[in-house]
Amino acid sequence: MSNAFRLTLTCGLFVSASLAQAQAPQPSRRDVADTYASLCANCHGPKLQGALGPNLVDDTWKSGADDESIARSIREGQLAAGMPAFSGSLSPQDIRALVIYIREQGEERRSQATPFAKPAADKAVRSELHAFKLETVTEGLDTPWSVAFLPDGRMLVTEKAGRLRVVEKGRLLPEPIAGTPDVWSKGQGGLLDVAVHPDSAKNGWIYLSYSDPGANDSAMTAIVRGKLREGRFVEQQTLFRAPAELYRTAGVHFGSRFVFDGKGHLFFSIGERGHKEDAQDLSRPNGKVHRIHEDGRIPKDNPFAGREGAVASIWSYGNRNPQGLARHPVTGELWETEHGPRGGDELNRIEPGRNYGWPVITYGMNYDGTPMTDRTAQEGMQQPVVHWTPSIAVSAADFYTGSRFPQWKNDLFVGALAQQEVRRLRIEGGKVVQQEVLFKDVGRVRDVVSGPDGYLYIAFNDPDRIARLVPAPAVKPASGKAQGAAKP
Ligand code: HEC
Structure with a gap:
């Protein structure tokens, strides 16, 4: 056990100080894909294809298609509809990373479905x-x-x-x-x-x-x-x-x-x-x-x-x-x-x-x-x-x-x-x-x-x-x- 940790255990003041800090989530150091897998996948599906919660890669958005609306959905949730609020457990930075991740996954799905030209020699x-x-x-x-x-x-x-x-x-x-x-x-x-x-x-x-x-x-x-x-x-x-x-x-x-x-x-x-x-x-x-x-x-x-x-x-x-x-x-x-x-x-x-x-x-x-x-x-x-x-x-x-x-x-x-x-x-x-x-x-x-x-x-x-x-x-x-x- 580190000294710092022992201090927070033995000193009540330190405990309450660290609790106060815990209320503002710090940016995590883990890959956004892991964050998604552990917090979101059971409702939105491991490939974001939807399950209990809606599909997040089909380009249809109930609560707004822009980045800020998606961030707000994650931050504030839709409690009545079954989407939890994550502002208490995820930092704004983590929520931004999730928005980027959702965009990446959506783009990947779209480009798989789009027949882009791949020009071969002499083919117009x-x-x-x-x-x-x-x-x-x-x-x-x-x-x-x-x-x-x-x-x-x-x-x-x-x-x-x-x-x-x-x-x-x-x-x-x-x-x-x-x-x-x-x-x-x-x-x-x-x-x-x-x-x-x-x-x-x-x-x-x-x-x-x-x-x-x-x-x-x-x-x-x-x-x-x-x-x-x-x-x-x-x-x-x-x-x-x-x-x-x-x-x-x-x-x-x-x-x-x-x-x-x-x-x-x-x-x-x-x-x-x-x-x-x-x-x-x-x-x-x-x-x-x-x-x-x-x-x-x-x-x-x-x-x-x-x-x-x-x-x-x-x-x-x-x-x-x-x-x-x-x-x-x-x-x-x-x-x-x-x-x-x-x-x-x-x-x-x-x-x-x-x-x-x-x-x-x-x-x-x-x-x-x-x-x-x-x-x-x-x-x-x-x-x-x-x-x-x-x-x-x-x-x-x-x-x-x-x-x-x-x-x-x-x-x-x-x-x-x-x-x-x-x-x-x-x-x-x-x-x-x-x-x-x-x-x-x-x-x-x-x-x-x-x-x-x-x-x-x-x-x-x-x-x-x-x-x-x-x-x-x-x-x-x-x-x-x-x-x-x-x-x-
Ligand atoms: C307990 C199930 C559950 C979990 C866990 C969950 N969601 Fe949801 N989510 C929902 C449901 C249900 C809705 C639809 C809410 C509504 O109809 O307004 C939703 C809506 C959303 C929306 C808005 C979709 C739209 O069409 O506008 C986003 C974005 C979203 N979730 C992202 C996430 C992310 C990211 C996570 C993980 C951090 C997550 N959700 C975790 C159930 C969940």
């Missing part, structure tokens, strides 16, 4: 607005991470292990580009994004982001630019590198994506490197979206440029693992996709100086099913435009700017790793008014790029390849309800 897929084929451009790559196009039509591809590859007329050149930076290739780290300067026909600049190795096996996302000459990366300049003491040893959450604003600025993102609290700390670069001049200088009008102790390149903060950044082709707004924990993947509209909330607010819970927080909103913190709960494991995003799929013009295309899907999002007035799953289950989607030739390029992992969506003219677009249509 009908979607709501266009029919397309998914055509392989090149295989033979090792974990491609990012795709960009040179003005002459050649394609650059980063491989996570640290190689920059060139694809010329559909042929992967055998030799990687020499002279790119050494990368920390562990966990999620490696050579990450590649971007070609919008004026590169004149200036030749190619931008790379990567996990830069630091002391004691630590790493942080860093940014360089350089030029391609005779198969080499030359004239390299470091544009962003954090002080060595800010590097982190975790193998996760490096970000990162680039986007140019066409006015001389470069945006890039860095994940929180597995240290949640860093995302709220303005003296650290991780868990942020940054803005610099294209040559690395800090714009004087950055939101924290004048603040003592703040990293001057920070544009927004409270971002968990932003792996997608894209600029709206008409409004110029900056949109970001952010990989959440279990639940709580986000699509955000990034505005300068704003706090996007991680980890203070989130729609997710811990990967192991233990609760995190019940706070999904707070004064002074931005709400996502959309959150995906359950998670799709959102990765990259790009607006379609080509003309081969005219009805997709300016739609946002979003890739997902775990759910292996590409979604089309229609955005109007800063809101997502429509979501469609274009296809699923042909590989983990790592990058999505609107190509200069009007095709939509996709980098897949497992199996590794670059493919593109090309119009399939012979097939009439599906009318009415399309396959895989999802609610926003």
Whole structure:
């Protein structure tokens, strides 16, 4: 018996103090699936299919379909109808985790019942607005991470292990580009994004982001630019590198994506490197979206440029693992996709100086099913435009700017790793008014790029390849309800 325990037994004061505490349930440390199995399954069924209590995965709700209504049902119960109140035994965090769990189970049941397109070679897929084929451009790559196009039509591809590859007329050149930076290739780290300067026909600049190795096996996302000459990366300049003491040893959450604003600025993102609290700390670069001049200088009008102790390149903060950044082709707004924990993947509209909330607010819970927080909103913190709960494991995003799929013009295309899907999002007035799953289950989607030739390029992992969506003219677009249509 521990001393503390003996004290509470022998001292009446301590006993009453701990009883008072027991009235406010603390978050449990067990998996939400166990909580469900022990407290809910005997009435709602082990698979949530319903028994004495109603089915919780059929998308019909008597007491409200939104998260808060479901949380209220669990918290307050419906005593007369036989649903006990759990506010006395479950913490708000546990109740939030149960809501996420119910959402996950419902989505799993729905996706089992929905015939999502799984495009095979040369087989046309009908979607709501266009029919397309998914055509392989090149295989033979090792974990491609990012795709960009040179003005002459050649394609650059980063491989996570640290190689920059060139694809010329559909042929992967055998030799990687020499002279790119050494990368920390562990966990999620490696050579990450590649971007070609919008004026590169004149200036030749190619931008790379990567996990830069630091002391004691630590790493942080860093940014360089350089030029391609005779198969080499030359004239390299470091544009962003954090002080060595800010590097982190975790193998996760490096970000990162680039986007140019066409006015001389470069945006890039860095994940929180597995240290949640860093995302709220303005003296650290991780868990942020940054803005610099294209040559690395800090714009004087950055939101924290004048603040003592703040990293001057920070544009927004409270971002968990932003792996997608894209600029709206008409409004110029900056949109970001952010990989959440279990639940709580986000699509955000990034505005300068704003706090996007991680980890203070989130729609997710811990990967192991233990609760995190019940706070999904707070004064002074931005709400996502959309959150995906359950998670799709959102990765990259790009607006379609080509003309081969005219009805997709300016739609946002979003890739997902775990759910292996590409979604089309229609955005109007800063809101997502429509979501469609274009296809699923042909590989983990790592990058999505609107190509200069009007095709939509996709980098897949497992199996590794670059493919593109090309119009399939012979097939009439599906009318009415399309396959895989999802609610926003
Ligand atoms: C003793 C049986 C019983 C247990 C235990 C129980 N429920 Fe229920 N639950 C019910 C019944 C009966 C209803 C329907 C209440 C009504 O008709 O208003 C219900 C309703 C609900 C609803 C609202 C459904 C709707 O259509 O709006 C939710 C959500 C819910 N329960 C979740 C849970 C969760 C989560 C647990 C475990 C923490 C749980 N229940 C435990 C019997 C139970």
